[in-house]
Amino acid sequence: MSLEKLLKESRKKYEDELAEFLRIPSVSARSEHKQDMVRCANWVSDKLTQLGMKAxxxxxxxxxxxxxxxxxxxKSAPTVLIYGHYDVQPVEPLDEWESPPFEASVRDGRMYARGTADDKGQVHIHMKALEAYRQAKGKPPINxxxxxxxxxxxxxxxxEEFIEGNVSRLACDAAVISDTPMLSEQLPSICVGLRGLVYMEVRLSGPRQDLHSGQYGGGVVNPANALAxxxxxxxxxxxxxxxxxFYDAVKVPSPTEKKAYAEIPMSEEDFRREAGVPAIGDGEVGVHFIERxxxxxxxDVNGLLSGYTGEGxxxxxPARAMAKVSMRLVPDQDPRVVQEAFEHYVRSLKPEGTEMEIVAHAHAMPWAVDPEGPVFAAASSAVETVFGREPLFVREGGSxxxxPMIEQTLETPxxxxxxxxxxxxxxxxxxxxxxxxxxxxxAIMANLYDEIAKQLA
Amino acid sequence: MSLEKLLKESRKKYEDELAEFLRIPSVSARSEHKQDMVRCANWVSDKLTQLGMKAxxxxxxxxxxxxxxxxxxxKSAPTVLIYGHYDVQPVEPLDEWESPPFEASVRDGRMYARGTADDKGQVHIHMKALEAYRQAKGKPPINxxxxxxxxxxxxxxxxEEFIEGNVSRLACDAAVISDTPMLSEQLPSICVGLRGLVYMEVRLSGPRQDLHSGQYGGGVVNPANALAxxxxxxxxxxxxxxxxxFYDAVKVPSPTEKKAYAEIPMSEEDFRREAGVPAIGDGEVGVHFIERxxxxxxxDVNGLLSGYTGEGxxxxxPARAMAKVSMRLVPDQDPRVVQEAFEHYVRSLKPEGTEMEIVAHAHAMPWAVDPEGPVFAAASSAVETVFGREPLFVREGGSxxxxPMIEQTLETPxxxxxxxxxxxxxxxxxxxxxxxxxxxxxAIMANLYDEIAKQLA
Known part of the structure; x- marks a missing residue:
């Protein structure tokens, strides 16, 4: 049977199996799901074994x-490393789900459940690509x-420790990660850039306890006003x-890249509607919104808390005020350098009469790649075969x-x-x-095996 | 027995009875204490009846x-109206109390319990003054x-409705309220000014739900940044x-008043220590801290809330950001005028891409009085008799x-x-x-009866 026909006939079977995968509540953040995590890892391992893998x-x-x-x-064939994750985010707030988060529900051509997009559904794509390839065409031409x-x-x-400890085991000619969105259902895209991250918390304290604002207002520094x-x-x-x-290391996109952003078929109005905001704003004045x-x-401030926040x-x-502030970075900003600059500057703004504590929560390196070379050529071909059009090269604002860790540690595109x-x-x-x-x-992934074998031969 | 001797011998008895008053958890804000409120009102009424009053x-x-x-x-004697309140604030956070909030506990010359200062203890002072006067000297010379x-x-x-509906019943030649602090244990004082209040809440919203700061950061207005x-x-x-x-109606204190502030025997360092702050700050530069x-x-910002405020x-x-902001007013600022000016100005600061809601929570008129006339003379004498020194005239930053409502509605000092x-x-x-x-x-209150009778005769 042709790959195309096989894929068509297997749709229901694949979706049912994905639903089974989604049913395991693999919430990594919650200790009560520790056993579910083990169950989910075993489920993935069993499926890989069924595909003929040593898992x-x-x-x-x-x-x-x-x-x-x-x-x-x-040994002479190229080796591709597929990375993904089987854990999912917590599901709260539960009452905002229209169908139970761990029961796949199909509505209007979409499957709803926690992990459908991030990342169980995308991991499952890779499993089913391998299964389909073997059934339709036999042994894949790549490792x-x-x-x-x-x-x-x-x-x-x-x-990081795991990868560093398993560099030779994980050695590959390309790593493929499916954990990002395409631009739209009609516009296939490949992500060639990610922003980095520095996430900080600033805690400002003044009086040792909340004070009566009449007795003390005008006499002591108010940490909430000061933090604002x-x-x-x-x-x-x-x-x-x-x-x-802050901007010292920022690499300005090339004129070609800027031109490409302007040609992305997404209008400010599309973006506004998708974000659910009354108007587009913020960011740097005069810079195209896609580039921003x-x-x-x-x-961005991610959280603010101070004083009394109840009714009335x-x-x-307030004795204290807290702000969570994160910065998304671009090449070639270094999170450690940005963190230091942030701390130094914010400390310089601390008013007399207050104490300040600065906590660093998270770091991520920015990443960008020039979509050149055989891997990108192979991917473009595979996408075009399935979509009938070439993919756009896009970036992603997240981190x-x-x-970058896989790229550097395994020295792989x-x-x-x-x-x-x-x-x-x-x-x-x-x-x-x-x-x-x-x-x-x-379909794209199954096609990619042949394209990679061809391009990297 | 002389009044002085009687008061000395009755100390234990008075304190025990105050402890009984404090034991009733008359928290007006909590509906579960509705019956305690009735019980407390009856307790006060019974005590007044025992003092010979028609209660x-x-x-x-x-x-x-x-x-x-x-x-x-x-009819020819002056009439004094004593105002106080038998309700108390909620006691939370409970675990910060060193002794139970509704059991009076004496340590180092202080009685600890909810309501000792605000205002049951001070209401009880008036009850015991009348009791002591009657026992030591008989019928008071004033109504x-x-x-x-x-x-x-x-x-x-x-x-307000109660007072407006009972103007003739409440008619008096002076109203006496004990619900403020003295400057210190050694420095008796009389309060001649209060600040007014306007308490507002500003709610700013942007996207209809929290957005991923990577996907949207730099593209949509962040309500937390905007509110700051x-x-x-x-x-x-x-x-x-x-x-x-804002300052249009502000009455600048007279040079005499300013001089008096500078002579108040409280240093910035005393104030700093009492407030528990690392340094004195805020308020207007170049203005004496007492005047401020x-x-x-x-x-002052009284509360701030936006986005994620948990761990990590x-x-x-964030979809929304909220700030509670209050302003303390001085004569002759009008809370309604200030509220309108605040709303108008804050609305003008609303960035495009956000929605704003402004809620008014509370109003209070500022108040100040020139400590002239027979009532202040009588009070000064009564204080001097007990303290051996004249009271200072001070203001209070609270509201x-x-x-002002009693002053105006009953037309009384x-x-x-x-x-x-x-x-x-x-x-x-x-x-x-x-x-x-x-x-x-x-002792001061019992002395005040005679002084008022003398001065207002």
Whole structure:
């Protein structure tokens, strides 16, 4: 049977099996799901074994890693490492889900459940691609390694150590990661850039306890007012970040890249509608909105807390005020350098009469790649075969710390070819994947084996 | 027996009875204490009856008012209205209390319990003053009316209507209120000014739900950043409030008053220590700190909330941000005018791409009095008799909406002669009253009857 026909006939079977995968509540952040994590890792490992792979569940200090390999193509054939994760985000707030988060529900061509897009559905695409290839065409022309971790949603804390300790085992000619969205259902795309991240918390304290705002107002520094002033001083009126040295290492996109952004078939109005905001704003004045999201660094308050936040009024000068502030970085900003510049500047803004504590929560390196070379040629061909059009090369405003880490530690090109969509409620209630894209993904991946074998021969 | 001797011998008895009063958990804000409120009102009414007063518990739309009168001095004698409240603040956080909040506990000359200072202890001073006077000297030379309400801690919502509906019943030649602190244990003082209040809440919203800060950061307005910018624009670098028209009606203290502030025997260092802050700051640059707290308007953030405030990091652009902002006003600022100016200015700062809602929570008129005339002369004499020194005339940075209301509706001078102390943990855990001041208060009040009779004759 042709691959095309086989894929068509297997749609129901694949979807049913994905539903089974989604049913395991593999929430890595919650200790009550520890056994579910083990169950889910075993499920993945069993499926890889059924595909003819040599698969095992390997312990880490946290949740286990699933590793499988199929080296039948021989030493002269190229080897591709597929990375993905079987863990998912917590599902709260539960009452905002229209169908139960761990029961796949299909509505209007979308499958809804936690993990459909991020990342179980996309991991499953790779499993089914291998299954379909073997059934339709036999032994794949490339060697395959699957590395499916269980801690991506909690920061991949133990994966770096795992990769560093298994460099020769994981050695490959290309790494393929499906954990990003395409531009739209009609516009296939390949992600060639990710922003980095520095996530900080600023805690400002004044009086040792909340004070009566009448007795003390006007006499002591109010940490909430002071923190607002500090936050405001992090950006100027034109949206430029004012931390000294912040932009020093920022690589401005080339004129070609800027031109490409302007030609992306997404209007400000599309973006506005998708974001659900009354108007587009913020970011640097005079910079195209696509460039602002993909290729310019940003600074956002992620959380604020101070004083009385209940109903009605309580007249206090709060003892403390807290802000969580994150910065998305672009090449070649170094998170450690940015963190230091942030701390130094924010400390300089601390008013007399307050104490300040600064906590660093997370770091991620920015990443960008020139879509040149055989891996990108192979991917473009595979996408074109299935979509009838070439993919666009896009960036992603978010961060995937694992990408630059794999690239550097394994010294391999990384291909970010994902099948989610914008607005698919990643990390939110009602997460979904387009079933059309899910099946297209399987076809693309099965085609990619041949293309890679051809291009990297 | 002389009044002095009687008071000395009755100390234990008075304190025991105060402890009984404090044991009733009359928390007006909590509906589960509704029956305790009734019990407490009855307790006060019974005590007033035992003192020979014609007392009753009068219903309002909320918690009842206790009213008692003793008109034995006759029509030609002056009449004094004593106002106080029998309700108390909630006691949370409970685990910060060193002894149970509704069991009086004496340590180092202080009695600790909820309501010791605010205001049961001070109401009890008036009861015991009348009891002592009658026992030691017989019929008081003035007529007395007691108005003890049960809703002061929830904004005296129903008292205005009660007073307006009982103007002739409450008619008096002077109102005496003991609900303020003295400057220190050694420095008796009379309060001649209160700040007014406008308490607002600003709610800013952007996207219809929290957004991924990577996918959208730099593209949509962040309500938390925007709110910080709005708050910052409410004051300039020198602590001046920037709301147009805000200072228009502000009455600058006279040179005599300013001189008096500078002579108040409280140093910046005393104030700093009492407030528990690392350094004195905020407020208007170049203005004496006492003037800043007592006689200048202020603007303080009382609460801030936006986005993710839990442990660690969550990379979102928050859908909403909220700030509670209050302004303390001075004569002759009108809360309605200030509220309107605030709303108008804050709306003008709303960035495109956001929605804004402004809610008004509370209003209080500022108040100030020239300490001239027979009531102040009488009070000074009574204080000097007990303390051996004249009282200082001070202001209070807080607000007591009932004071200007009584003054205007009953057309009477109001004397604010209170016996709490700064740092007595009003509204906080471990509220206390100095037992020395409590007993001095009883003596001062009993002396005041004669002084008022003399001065107002």
């Amino acid at each position: 095992e569940v390997l312990p880490t200090k946290g949740h286990p890693v699933v590793y499988g390999e199929l080296m039948e193509a021989g 395959l390694k699957f590395l499916i971790e269980g801690e991506e949603e909690v920061g991949s804390a133990n994966l 002033r500090i936050i405001t001083q992090l950006k100027d009126d034109s949206g430029h970040i004012t931390i000294p040295g 999201i993909w290729a310019r660094p940003t600074l 009024s309580k007249t206090i000068i 995937i710390p694992i990408v 990384v291909l970010l070819l994902g099948f989610a969509l914008p607005g698919c409620n990643l990390h939110s209630p009602n997460e979904w994947i387009s079933l059309d894209l899910y099946h297209k993904g399987i | 009753e518990v009068l219903p309002t739309k909320g918690h009842p008012v206790v009213y008692g009168e003793l008109m034995e001095a006759g 007395l009316k007691f108005l003890i309400e049960g809703e002061e801690e929830v904004g005296s919502a129903n008292l 910018r709005i708050i910052t624009q409410l004051k300039d670098d020198s602590g001046h409030i920037t709301i147009p028209g 707290i007592w006689a200048r308007p202020t603007l 990091s969550k990379t979102i652009i 007591i909406p009932i004071v 109001v004397l604010l002669l209170g016996f709490a102390l700064p740092g007595c943990n009003l509204h906080s855990p471990n509220e206390w009253i100095s037992l020395d001041l409590y007993h001095k208060g009883i």
